Amino acid sequence: MTFEIIPRVKICGITTQADAQHAVNSGADALGFVFYEPSPRSIAPSAAREIALSVGPLITTIGLFVNASYEEVSSTLDQVPLSVLQFHGDETNEFCRQFSRPFIKAFRMAPGFDVEPALEQYPDASGFILDAYKPGVPGGTGQSFEWHRFPRESDRPLILAGGLNPSNVEGAIVATKPYGVDVSGGVELAPGHKDPEKVMAFINAVKHPPWR
Ligand SMILES: O=C(O)c1ccccc1N[C@@H]1O[C@H](COP(=O)(O)O)[C@@H](O)[C@H]1O
Numbered sequence: 001m002t003f004e005i006i007p008r009v010k011i012c013g014i015t016t017q018a019d020a021q022h023a024v025n026s027g028a029d030a031l032g033f034v035f036y037e038p039s040p041r042s043i044a045p046s047a048a049r050e051i052a053l054s055v056g057p058l059i060t061t062i063g064l065f066v067n068a069s070y071e072e073v074s075s076t077l078d079q080v081p082l083s084v085l086q087f088h089g090d091e092t093n094e095f096c097r098q099f100s101r102p103f104i105k106a107f108r109m110a111p112g113f114d115v116e117p118a119l120e121q122y123p124d125a126s127g128f129i130l131d132a133y134k135p136g137v138p139g140g141t142g143q144s145f146e147w148h149r150f151p152r153e154s155d156r157p158l159i160l161a162g163g164l165n166p167s168n169v170e171g172a173i174v175a176t177k178p179y180g181v182d183v184s185g186g187v188e189l190a191p192g193h194k195d196p197e198k199v200m201a202f203i204n205a206v207k208h209p210p211w212r
Pocket residue numbers: 012013032034036039040041064066088106129131138139140141142143161162163164182183184185186
């Protein structure tokens with residue numbers, strides 16, 4: 001299945017209400033909260049709760065975890081109204097499915113990584129993120145991978161991530177035909193702080209490219 005729709009946009013690494021509101025007003029479909037303490041974009045559940053409540057029910061709120069425990073994910077869900085969970089580590093399908101929430105499984109495109117067999121290991125996933133591979137770093141690297149490795153034809157929703165920014169996202173979409181795009185570092189002033197102009201430019205490049 002290819003997705004002829006306009007790709008959905010997820011702005012990840014939201015840490016303030018102002019950044020969230022601006023992303024939503026610019027047309028973001030989804031906001032990502034990083035519940036992974038080593039990340040400079042990490043956010044406490046109490047702060048994420050306030051932001052998630054402020055954007056209302058029609059914006060998808062996504063909680064990102066990296067090899068978190070069952071207790072940590074459950075506790076976060078008790079505090080934050082998250083629509084979707086994003087697992088960015090080595091979590092199994094059995095782990096990801098136990099929270100009664102749709103989930104996205106992220107894969108890092110290491111050399112030789114074969115996408116289609118990996119998708120089959122996650123029959124319960126609502127979709128997948130394909131991200132760049134950097135040894136020792138689980139994500140948010142600001143690096144991209146060879147877009148020709150992204151399956152343009154898949155029967156599962158595939159989201160492109162890794163090193164996207166307002167200047168390259170249009171070409172990335174043409175190359176990959178993704179269901180959605182996910183960006184963090186490419187729309188920041190500094191880690192954890194979004195650049196309003198870059199956020200708007202990114203979303204406009206996805207939703208209103210010159211040729212559409
Ligand atoms: O954003 C982070 O800090 C992060 C930390 C750990 C795992 C994933 C993380 N972010 C995800 O990484 C990709 C690409 O980010 P970038 O645009 O290259 O900076 C994206 O899926 C983020 O959700």
